[in-house]
Structure formats: structure tokens, C-alpha cells
Amino acid sequence: MSEKFNEIPMAGNIIEPGNSEKYKTGGWRAEKPIHNPEACLWVKNGTCGRCWIFCPDMSVILTEKDGKHAYAFNYDYCKGCGICANECPTDSIHMEKE
Amino acid sequence: MTVSKDKITVEGLTGDAAIAHALKQANLDVLAAYPITPQTIIVEDYQRFAADGEVNAAVIPVESEHSAMSACVGASAVGARVATASASAGLALMWEILYVAASMRMPIVFTVANRALSGPINIHNDHSDGMGMRDSGFIQLYCQSSQEAYDTTLMAFLLAEHHDVLLPVMVGIDGFIVSHNVERVEMLADDVVEKFVGVRDPVQNLNPNKPLTMGPLALTDYYFEFKEQQSRAIMGVPKVYKEIEAEFEKLTGRKYGMFETYKTEDAEIIILAMSSMGGTAKVVVDALREKGEKVGSIRLKMFRPFPAEDLAKAVGNAKAVMIFEKAMSFGGATHPLALEVRTALYEAKERPMVLDFVVGLGGRDVPPTTFVEGYEKTKEYLKAGKAPKYETLGVRK
Numbered sequence: 001m002s003e004k005f006n007e008i009p010m011a012g013n014i015i016e017p018g019n020s021e022k023y024k025t026g027g028w029r030a031e032k033p034i035h036n037p038e039a040c041l042w043v044k045n046g047t048c049g050r051c052w053i054f055c056p057d058m059s060v061i062l063t064e065k066d067g068k069h070a071y072a073f074n075y076d077y078c079k080g081c082g083i084c085a086n087e088c089p090t091d092s093i094h095m096e097k098e
Numbered sequence: 099m100t101v102s103k104d105k106i107t108v109e110g111l112t113g114d115a116a117i118a119h120a121l122k123q124a125n126l127d128v129l130a131a132y133p134i135t136p137q138t139i140i141v142e143d144y145q146r147f148a149a150d151g152e153v154n155a156a157v158i159p160v161e162s163e164h165s166a167m168s169a170c171v172g173a174s175a176v177g178a179r180v181a182t183a184s185a186s187a188g189l190a191l192m193w194e195i196l197y198v199a200a201s202m203r204m205p206i207v208f209t210v211a212n213r214a215l216s217g218p219i220n221i222h223n224d225h226s227d228g229m230g231m232r233d234s235g236f237i238q239l240y241c242q243s244s245q246e247a248y249d250t251t252l253m254a255f256l257l258a259e260h261h262d263v264l265l266p267v268m269v270g271i272d273g274f275i276v277s278h279n280v281e282r283v284e285m286l287a288d289d290v291v292e293k294f295v296g297v298r299d300p301v302q303n304l305n306p307n308k309p310l311t312m313g314p315l316a317l318t319d320y321y322f323e324f325k326e327q328q329s330r331a332i333m334g335v336p337k338v339y340k341e342i343e344a345e346f347e348k349l350t351g352r353k354y355g356m357f358e359t360y361k362t363e364d365a366e367i368i369i370l371a372m373s374s375m376g377g378t379a380k381v382v383v384d385a386l387r388e389k390g391e392k393v394g395s396i397r398l399k400m401f402r403p404f405p406a407e408d409l410a411k412a413v414g415n416a417k418a419v420m421i422f423e424k425a426m427s428f429g430g431a432t433h434p435l436a437l438e439v440r441t442a443l444y445e446a447k448e449r450p451m452v453l454d455f456v457v458g459l460g461g462r463d464v465p466p467t468t469f470v471e472g473y474e475k476t477k478e479y480l481k482a483g484k485a486p487k488y489e490t491l492g493v494r495k
Contacts, residue, residue, distance in 0.1 A: 001319050005326035010264070011203040012324050013302055014311035 029080030118143030120251035127178035130169035177303030200235025205258030222461020365394030
């Protein structure tokens with residue numbers, strides 16, 4: 001974002017397709033979601049996943065390896081909307097100020 | 099090096115018809131327009147050329163001027179050579195897309211038969227529409243005659259599409275006064291024009307094989323930089339314009355400059371006007387010169403970018419410059435043309451007195467006597483050493 005006027009494409013044209021990936025919208029976040037694995041149904045038995053379903057930015061990362069379920073947020077794109085915390089049936093997600 | 103006589107067709111044409119012929123010869127790809135007086139003949143004639151198979155362009159009869167300019171932006175984005183035409187309320191309906199066209203750097207040629215804005219609704223000439231769009235980022239060239247309209251329309255494509263410019267160009271003629279009056283017009287042969295205007299060579303265009311996005315969002319972090327680019331592009335126009343006009347002069351022997359001066363060298367009072375008023379001003383200058391008055395005139399053609407330095411030099415030695423302009427900036431310190439001229443002269447050591455006469459609104463005739471009235475007033479103001487910031491002439495008050 002430090003480019004001068006003559007170092008960027010004319011008229012705002014985006015000359016590299018798909019470069020929205022590079023735009024880290026996580027920078028918009030005022031509050032970040034914090035996950036507590038103790039009561040989380042995904043971590044417990046690989047069920048629920050409501051946070052994953054409802055996240056509008058695909059920022060909830062649910063993975064499974066050798067029968068173990070891992071939980072993470074992608075903070076590069078999480079805008080901190082809090083939908084995951086709102087949807088969680090076990091109150092395993094809470095929002096904290098950035 | 100000028101084109102031989104047998105390659106020139108001479109016809110009696112209205113300003114609108116002259117522009118239509120220029121558009122026909124400029125080898126357009128797309129013309130999208132919506133009819134409005136007094137521009138209608140431009141598109142009518144062009145549609146006839148299209149119906150008769152004389153042009154290959156896609157003519158898009160859209161449902162509004164907003165759509166006309168939008169279609170032009172889309173076609174121009176693909177890399178097409180594009181033109182449209184409008185006036186007054188139609189131009190006003192394009193408003194949003196005028197800014198889009200300029201900021202997306204689309205080299206669209208926009209011919210306008212300048213007409214008053216409503217209300218009351220009025221179909222006749224003044225410059226309210228052109229002055230209304232003055233900050234849109236369009237280059238603005240105002241023409242005095244049908245011949246100049248033809249010539250300027252051809253040159254406008256080269257100017258707009260030049261890689262150092264890439265901006266839309268408005269070519270203006272006075273509604274009815276030029277758009278509907280028949281004048282002698284010399285037209286070049288098709289092959290000569292074809293060679294002169296060439297084919298558009300787009301810098302970046304929409305192409306599925308090389309995808310890019312045009313017109314995206316830019317917020318606090320980038321918007322300003324794009325405006326810097328745009329501002330620099332339009333400020334570079336005079337250099338390119340002079341080069342193109344020099345080429346055109348080689349072909350035709352005709353040139354107009356950013357403004358035309360007439361008997362200004364020793365003039366104490368200079369008339370400054372635009373478009374068709376420039377012709378009347380010359381007649382007034384000749385008549386007053388016969389009476390021994392030291393008067394000259396300047397007819398400004400390029401309003402955007404405003405040739406501030408050149409114009410300041412041209413009027414700098416006079417005692418007074420009288421501006422006759424056909425638009426009002428309601429509540430402004432003065433009106434559009436005078437604002438520019440006063441600003442242009444601010445740094446000058448010996449500034450001429452600047453008089454701002456608003457005339458001809460809604461097509462009110464501006465006869466030589468109006469200029470003489472302004473001239474007499476100016477002489478009195480010079481004697482008194484002060485003048486009003488502006489005044490209207492030719493209105494019942």
C-alpha cells in the first residue's frame with residue numbers, strides 16, 4: 001500500500017486475475033473470536049460444525065487427522081463478525097477486543 | 099503536402115451533419131446514443147449511414163443517456179473506437195457515467211450540441227450543459243463552425259486514444275446556431291481520413307485470454323493515487339493536441355489552436371468568448387477598429403484542460419479583458435469562464451481588468467450590439483478603475 005501513483009496500474013485496473021486473495025480482510029476486524037476446545041463438539045467427536053457452516057468468510061478451519069479433530073481460525077480473512085460465537089451451541093467461542 | 103483538391107468534397111452541411119460525416123469517416127466500432135435536440139441530426143444521419151451499409155459500426159439505440167454513456171464505457175473497455183452525442187438534459191442524465199468514463203480512462207468521443215439546462219425547459223443554446231460537466235474529467239473542445247466541428251471530431255479520436263492521454267473528449271457546437279445552420283464544409287476523402295485517424299490501439303482492454311478487472315473499488319488507500327494519474331493525464335493534453343493539430347494542418351492547411359487570437363497584439367481591450375460568439379466578436383473588433391478603437395478578440399476552443407499560462411500571456415498586455423460567457427455558476431464569485439481567467443491572471447504583475455458579462459442564456463441572441471454595450475461599459479470601468487465582479491447583458495432588468 002506504499003506504492004506511488006505511477007507505480008500502480010492505470011485507473012485502478014486489476015491486471016492480475018484473482019489477486020483478491022492477497023487482500024487480507026482480517027485487517028477490518030475489531031473483535032477476534034477465541035476458541036475453547038473443552039466443550040467443543042467438533043473437537044470432542046467431529047460433530048456440530050455450525051461455526052464452519054455459518055462463517056461468511058470461510059475462516060473457520062476444521063481438520064481431521066488420524067481420528068483427531070483440530071480447530072483453528074484463519075485470522076487473515078476473519079472480519080470478526082461474531083456469527084460463529086453466536087451460533088455455537090456450547091459457548092465454546094467468545095469474542096475479544098483486538 | 100496538403101491534400102489535393104480532387105480529394106476534397108465540398109458540401110453545405112449543418113454542424114450536426116458535419117459531425118455525423120466525421121464519425122462516419124472515423125471508422126467507429128460502436129455508437130450508442132439517445133436522441134435529444136439539438137444533437138438529434140448527428141445520430142439520425144449516422145443511423146442512416148449504418149442502415150445504408152456505409153459504416154460497419156454497431157449502433158446501439160439505448161433507452162436513456164445514462165445507458166448511452168454506459169454502453170460507450172463498456173464498448174471502449176473492450177478496445178472499440180466509440181462515440182456518442184447528446185445535449186442539455188440528456189447530458190445531465192449521463193452525469194454519473196461521465197465521471198466513470200473519464201476516471202476509467204475511456205477514450206470516448208462525445209459530441210455535444212450545447213443547449214440550456216431546464217428549467218424552464220428550453221431547447222436553445224447556452225453553455226450550461228458543458229460547464230456543468232467541466233469537472234468530470236472530459237477534455238472539452240468548443241467549435242465555432244461546421245468546418246471546425248468536422249475537423250475537431252476527427253482530431254478528437256487521435257487525442258482521446260493517444261497513449262499519453264486516454265481520456266474522453268467532448269466536442270461542442272452551439273445548439274441550433276451551429277448545429278442547424280448550413281455552412282460550407284470541406285471534407286477529406288475517406289482514404290485520407292482512414293490514414294489520419296488509423297485504428298485504435300488500446301493499452302489495456304477486456305480480453306478473455308488475458309483477464310483483467312476494470313472499474314473496481316478503491317477506497318482511502320488507493321483512490322487518491324488514481325486521481326493523481328487522471329489529473330496528470332489531462333494536464334498533458336496540450337502537448338499532444340498540438341502534435342495532432344500539426345499533422346492535421348499538414349493535410350488540410352487548417353488549425354485552430356487551444357484558442358484563436360484576432361488583432362490582439364496592440365489591443366487595449368480584448369474580447370474573450372467561446373464557440374459561435376467568437377465569430378461575432380471578430381465582426382465587432384473590425385467595426386470598432388474602423389472607428390480607431392484598439393480592440394481585439396480571443397476565441398477559446400479548449401476549456402478543459404484550461405490553457406491558463408498561454409491565455410494569461412495572450413491577454414497580459416491589455417488594459418482589460420471582457421469575457422462574454424453563456425453559463426452561470428449560481429452564487430459563484432464569478433461565472434465559469436471568468437473564474438478560470440481571473441485565476442490564470444492572478445500571478446501576473448500587471449493584470450488587465452477582468453470583466454465578466456453573462457450573455458445569451460437559453461438562446462437569447464447575442465448580437466454585435468451586446469458586445470459593443472459591454473465595450474462601452476468596460477471603457478467606463480477602466481476610467482473609474484473599478485468594475486462589478488460580473489453582470490448580465492441582454493436581459494430585461
